[in-house]
Amino acid sequence: MSIDIVEEIKSLKKQKNVLLLAHNYQDPSVQQLADFTGNSLELSQKTSNVDCDIIVFAGAEFMAETAVILNPDKTVLIPSSAVKCPMAYMLSPEKMNIYKKRYPNASVAVYVNTTSETKSMADVCITSSNATRIISQLENDQILVGPDRNLAWYIQQKTPDKEIIPFPDVGHCYVHRKFTSSDIERQKLKHPEAEILVHPEADPSVQKLADKVCSTSGMIEEARSSKADEFIIATEIGLIDRLRIEFPSKTFLPARQDAICIQQKKITIYNLYLSLLKDQFKIQVPSNIAKRARLAIERMIELSS
Numbered sequence: 001m002s003i004d005i006v007e008e009i010k011s012l013k014k015q016k017n018v019l020l021l022a023h024n025y026q027d028p029s030v031q032q033l034a035d036f037t038g039n040s041l042e043l044s045q046k047t048s049n050v051d052c053d054i055i056v057f058a059g060a061e062f063m064a065e066t067a068v069i070l071n072p073d074k075t076v077l078i079p080s081s082a083v084k085c086p087m088a089y090m091l092s093p094e095k096m097n098i099y100k101k102r103y104p105n106a107s108v109a110v111y112v113n114t115t116s117e118t119k120s121m122a123d124v125c126i127t128s129s130n131a132t133r134i135i136s137q138l139e140n141d142q143i144l145v146g147p148d149r150n151l152a153w154y155i156q157q158k159t160p161d162k163e164i165i166p167f168p169d170v171g172h173c174y175v176h177r178k179f180t181s182s183d184i185e186r187q188k189l190k191h192p193e194a195e196i197l198v199h200p201e202a203d204p205s206v207q208k209l210a211d212k213v214c215s216t217s218g219m220i221e222e223a224r225s226s227k228a229d230e231f232i233i234a235t236e237i238g239l240i241d242r243l244r245i246e247f248p249s250k251t252f253l254p255a256r257q258d259a260i261c262i263q264q265k266k267i268t269i270y271n272l273y274l275s276l277l278k279d280q281f282k283i284q285v286p287s288n289i290a291k292r293a294r295l296a297i298e299r300m301i302e303l304s305s
Contacts, residue, residue, distance in 0.1 A: 006269065008273055009276060016276065018052060018056055019050050021056070022037045024037060024238060024239045026238055026267060027268070030058050031242060033269065039215050040129075044297065048071075048301060054076075055067045055071065058078075058272060060263060061283070062113055062115065065115075069116060072290060076283045077276075077279060079267045079272045079274070080266045080271050080281070085113050087148060087174075088113050091110065091147035099165075107142070108123045109135060109144065110122040111127070111146065112300075113148070116290065116293045117289050119293035120293040128200050129217050131151060132154075132159055133304065136158075141162060143164055145164050145165065147169070149171055150203055150204065152166035153207075154204075173201040175236050176201035179198070179206045179255055181206055183206075184210075187253055193230055194231055194232045195228040196210045197211065197212050197219045197222060198214075199215065199216070199235040206234060216235060219239060220242070223246075223247050229249075236259050236260065237257070238261070
């Protein structure tokens with residue numbers, strides 16, 4: 001006998017008192033079942049002091065780890081054990097130690113797209129939506145930022161009074177790294193009236209062609225407030241699905257059709273159903289690491305409010 005997976009998911013959520021969170025890059029079928037859909041900052045804020053027994057995170061592993069850190073008494077599940085963000089592993093604790101010693105007077109701000117251990121060594125976490133606001137509030141003039149070098153470049157443009165020091169290796173998001181200036185110019189020739197929205201993880205040459213550089217939540221807000229009817233979107237294509245649903249009268253054009261996060265797309269409504277049914281896969285963070293990482297995450301939330 002076949003089952004209606006969507007109805008089963010809704011039933012299991014209610015039965016087990018589940019809060020289901022989905023990132024903006026998730027498939028629309030998953031987003032539509034979520035209690036809340038958003039970017040990394042919004043999802044971090046939603047996991048703070050939540051009234052539920054189980055949190056199911058349809059997003060990258062580092063996001064689910066953040067939920068564990070902020071809710072040590074809750075069960076946190078992720079529908080697939082393969083949703084590991086490659087960028088999160090580009091800034092290791094060993095590299096952190098080397099550069100913290102080299103720049104002893106610098107504050108350390110790490111992207112939420114990092115492992116819990118890396119977060120535990122930072123002064124504060126940042127996201128693409130709050131980075132400049134947080135960096136501008138830090139007392140030190142020197143700020144170590146990693147792992148994404150393109151985000152570090154963006155922060156430097158917005159906070160010229162600070163010295164932004166990227167961690168040494170070429171940390172990057174492989175999805176946003178695909179975008180080139182030629183991609184933007186090609187789309188602009190076809191759609192000259194379109195507004196260009198670019199994520200700060202894209203290369204500086206691409207950011208320079210944007211009408212606005214903003215996070216995924218920033219793109220949603222711009223689509224809502226702008227008088228433009230067409231938008232060229234340079235971020236993961238999952239956001240375009242959400243934009244088309246929320247603003248059906250407007251046109252959203254992907255800068256590249258292949259801007260796909262393979263890891264996040266591994267979450268489906270089927271493995272979401274199995275996760276709820278079997279309580280898999282549970283995310284855990286060692287308590288000593290979680291305690292230190294929580295300080296950096298909570299400072300981010302405080303400085304973002």
